[in-house]
Amino acid sequence: MTSMNSTQDKAVNQQPIDLDMKMQSIGLNAWFGAKQVLKDINLNVKANAVTAIIGPSGCGKSTFIRCLNRMHELVSGAKTSGQVLLDGKNIYEKQVDPVQIRRRVGMVFQKPNPFPTMSIYDNVAAGLRLTGTKKGKNLDEVVKRSLEQATLWAEVKDDLKKPGTSISGGQQQRLCIARAIALQPEVILMDEPCSALDPIATAKIEKLVVGLKRDYTVVIVTHNMQQASRVSDYTAFFYLGALVEFGATKDIFEYPKNPLTEKYITGEFG
Amino acid sequence: MRGAPQISLNFLTQSTSGGGIGPAIQGTLILIGLTSLIGIPLGILSGVYLAEFGNNKYAATMRTVNDILTEFPSIVVGITVYGVIVIALIGEYSAIAGAIALSFILIPIVARTTEESLKLVPNNVREASLALGVHKWRTTLSVVLPAAKSGLVTGTLLAVARIAGETAPLIMTILGNRYFFQGLTQPMAALPLEIWRDSLQPQVSLQAQGWGAALILILIVLSLNIAVRIASIGRLKK
Numbered sequence: 001m002t003s004m005n006s007t008q009d010k011a012v013n014q015q016p017i018d019l020d021m022k023m024q025s026i027g028l029n030a031w032f033g034a035k036q037v038l039k040d041i042n043l044n045v046k047a048n049a050v051t052a053i054i055g056p057s058g059c060g061k062s063t064f065i066r067c068l069n070r071m072h073e074l075v076s077g078a079k080t081s082g083q084v085l086l087d088g089k090n091i092y093e094k095q096v097d098p099v100q101i102r103r104r105v106g107m108v109f110q111k112p113n114p115f116p117t118m119s120i121y122d123n124v125a126a127g128l129r130l131t132g133t134k135k136g137k138n139l140d141e142v143v144k145r146s147l148e149q150a151t152l153w154a155e156v157k158d159d160l161k162k163p164g165t166s167i168s169g170g171q172q173q174r175l176c177i178a179r180a181i182a183l184q185p186e187v188i189l190m191d192e193p194c195s196a197l198d199p200i201a202t203a204k205i206e207k208l209v210v211g212l213k214r215d216y217t218v219v220i221v222t223h224n225m226q227q228a229s230r231v232s233d234y235t236a237f238f239y240l241g242a243l244v245e246f247g248a249t250k251d252i253f254e255y256p257k258n259p260l261t262e263k264y265i266t267g268e269f270g
Numbered sequence: 271m272r273g274a275p276q277i278s279l280n281f282l283t284q285s286t287s288g289g290g291i292g293p294a295i296q297g298t299l300i301l302i303g304l305t306s307l308i309g310i311p312l313g314i315l316s317g318v319y320l321a322e323f324g325n326n327k328y329a330a331t332m333r334t335v336n337d338i339l340t341e342f343p344s345i346v347v348g349i350t351v352y353g354v355i356v357i358a359l360i361g362e363y364s365a366i367a368g369a370i371a372l373s374f375i376l377i378p379i380v381a382r383t384t385e386e387s388l389k390l391v392p393n394n395v396r397e398a399s400l401a402l403g404v405h406k407w408r409t410t411l412s413v414v415l416p417a418a419k420s421g422l423v424t425g426t427l428l429a430v431a432r433i434a435g436e437t438a439p440l441i442m443t444i445l446g447n448r449y450f451f452q453g454l455t456q457p458m459a460a461l462p463l464e465i466w467r468d469s470l471q472p473q474v475s476l477q478a479q480g481w482g483a484a485l486i487l488i489l490i491v492l493s494l495n496i497a498v499r500i501a502s503i504g505r506l507k508k
Contacts (some may be wrong), residue, residue, distance in 0.1 A: 099403050104403075106402070110400065115398065116417050126402065
């Protein structure tokens with residue numbers, strides 16, 4: 001416990017933290033059954049920036065971001081303790097409806113998962129339709145804007161009626177990003193969004209991620225360190241369920257404070 | 271095939287006294303309709319509950335009971351319904367009692383196939399919807415069920431085909447009738463009963479009538495199976 005806190009203090013010290021925090025986790029713990037997978041995570045996610053979470057497999061990075069929109073608790077036997085603040089308010093308060101949180105904190109998954117029975121258009125519109133948040137907005141316009149933001153519009157504009165699963169994997173992943181954007185969330189969580197994609201599709205998504213931070217706060221999990229250094233402003237290194245080091249991406253990659261971090265980013269283990 | 275020479279317009283539409291099996295065909299179709307009306311919604315509801323909300327002790331019990339019911343001897347279902355509905359509630363052999371008995375056979379099969387088809391829908395599809403902030407029930411209704419649709423249709427049609435040929439529960443519930451439909455609370459004819467009765471008769475002409483009825487029943491079940499084929503071809507294309 002104490003050692004964790006000191007690690008966190010170091011992280012805080014090396015990076016001047018401004019008050020522009022979109023999300024904060026405070027003493028966050030998470031379990032699958034009896035197994036604790038996150039230990040006392042204190043992490044700040046800055047607004048309109050890309051925060052990358054890196055670390056070896058099984059270190060809890062995915063679990064961490066699933067705690068940020070309360071998806072973790074959907075797995076049977078999973079539980080959490082501690083706080084996660086969204087705009088300063090704890091999303092784990094009793095009266096908070098997780099469904100509402102997930103509308104504000106969107107998510108893109110590791111494997112592209114467009115709705116198999118829906119067309120490209122319906123996939124993007126699904127969030128608005130199924131949550132009943134159309135609010136008289138022009139659906140066509142929202143779909144177009146979302147696909148444009150996801151840099152997919154030019155490729156699919158003539159095939160909007162085709163099934164969402166008929167396009168390539170990289171396009172499907174951008175479709176999933178468009179689907180998340182359509183709801184205008186405040187934060188977008190991405191769980192290794194490129195791990196199932198080829199390099200060209202990956203490059204497109206990376207470019208898109210950098211563009212997204214103008215309007216959204218992005219948290220991206222990746223096991224690809226080059227990707228973290230290319231797209232993120234801040235990087236957090238997780239190991240065995242603990243946050244080892246957190247700071248500006250440049251600092252983490254050029255002057256890692258913790259020997260573990262250095263070993264990981266130089267490829268000595270992982 | 272020995273039933274083939276029997277088939278004629280007269281045979282299909284006349285009542286028993288006119289040498290036809292019209293009442294039996296009508297009765298079987300009514301039974302299929304009524305049973306589907308009662309059994310399919312209940313079966314699908316139970317299946318959805320088991321697959322999507324069934325992560326608790328109550329559902330585990332329900333699943334076991336459902337499994338036992340699936341393998342339940344149909345004559346026992348007939349006797350039970352006879353005791354509860356025919357004797358205690360209506361006081362008469364009746365069409366509705368037959369439909370209820372067949373529903374007891376249909377529901378567990380439909381519930382089981384529904385649960386199985388829903389479990390085939392990958393979990394990441396559910397997660398995608400929930401992560402958009404869609405409620406669980408809406409996710410089930412608008413995302414999971416459509417994804418499992420063809421499996422549901424196939425399973426349900428097969429279950430209906432199975433109950434169309436059930437005989438034992440009908441002996442105890444609808445009894446049989448020489449006339450066309452008299453009302454839900456009256457005895458009714460049905461093809462399986464017709465075949466069974468005719469086959470016990472000494473007269474050759476009645477036995478021949480039984481063969482004809484058997485052919486018609488087979489054709490009804492066959493057409494349901496063809497419908498299943500068409501439904502599953504639709505699935506393969508997707």
